[in-house]
């Protein structure tokens with residue numbers, strides 16, 4: 001699951017990239033891309049197309065993908081609620097994107113429009129950096145939506161022995177477990193939220209892929225008293241970075257990673273696809289921490 005960058009850009013290439021999605025006004029991805037390009041002296045602009053602000057539907061949003069290529073964009077990130085719909089607007093999909101059925105990155109490669117999923121690779125890179133050598137015998141994942149689909153594939157690629165997926169919507173959890181198990185041959189099962197105490201008691205770690213912990217969805221996705229110090233905990237929510245779950249898990253002595261790892265990882269991988277240049281993840285992580293501070297975000301540090 002390695003991102004293969006496009007050919008190294010010709011000197012003097014100017015990059016125009018963007019993000020299409022709803023409610024993306026606070027996204028840090030544009031600033032992460034531009035900071036990396038500035039460091040390298042690459043002319044690079046990264047624009048937001050916020051469908052909410054523009055009063056556009058998700059269908060109208062994905063309808064902008066091909067025209068962006070014709071207008072000379074180098075690439076696009078695609079976010080909620082367009083990641084699945086966007087698959088219908090590309091000529092070709094990377095292996096991960098085809099398996100998941102969702103894309104967050106589009107590259108205009110000559111006349112062809114190619115879709116990728118750097119949420120998968122980005123989570124995997126972030127996890128490898130933040131949680132080296134943790135046990136992966138049994139992993140519980142709460143949340144089977146867009147982020148959950150990417151994370152489940154990434155956890156299997158990282159070597160999760162048994163992955164248990166739970167969601168408020170049991171049908172969604174079951175469908176994701178079946179699809180990941182079918183695509184990878186890994187042991188992936190779904191469980192009801194009521195089974196979480198038993199599943200967590202046998203788990204090495206847990207990943208939150210629900211929006212619970214964001215300002216609009218306060219709280220924790222499960223009772224933190226189910227956590228022991230032996231559990232590792234990853235929360236993919238990154239607004240705020242330090243969620244109630246992160247705080248509670250730290251207080252219980254767990255090894256904890258925030259949503260920063262995935263946010264940085266997807267940006268590094270998309271930048272490579274757009275430009276052919278591999279960003280230094282440590283430098284992008286430093287940019288991310290500075291941006292979080294500069295923008296006065298809550299509990300900036302992981």
Ligand SMILES: NC(=O)c1ccc[n+]([C@@H]2O[C@H](COP(=O)([O-])OP(=O)(O)OC[C@H]3O[C@@H](n4cnc5c(N)ncnc54)[C@H](O)[C@@H]3O)[C@@H](O)[C@H]2O)c1
Pocket residue numbers: 080119142143144145146147148166167168169172193209210211212214220221236237238239259260262263264266
């Ligand atoms: N760090 C990153 O780079 C990154 C990337 C993508 C998404 N995210 C974050 O991940 C979160 C989820 O995003 P998404 O696009 O997958 O959303 P989504 O709406 O597609 O899916 C969320 C899922 O969580 C489930 N859910 C909600 N509350 C629950 C609860 N209490 N218990 C169990 N399941 C519950 C829903 O039923 C749904 O299936 C958001 O906060 C988003 O900002 C972070």
Ligand SMILES: O=C(O)[C@]1(O)C[C@@H](O)[C@@H](O)[C@H](O)C1
Pocket residue numbers: 019021024027028029077078079080104119263266
């Ligand atoms: O940081 C964001 O706003 C993102 O929308 C987060 C996630 O959805 C990624 O897949 C996008 O590339 C960028």
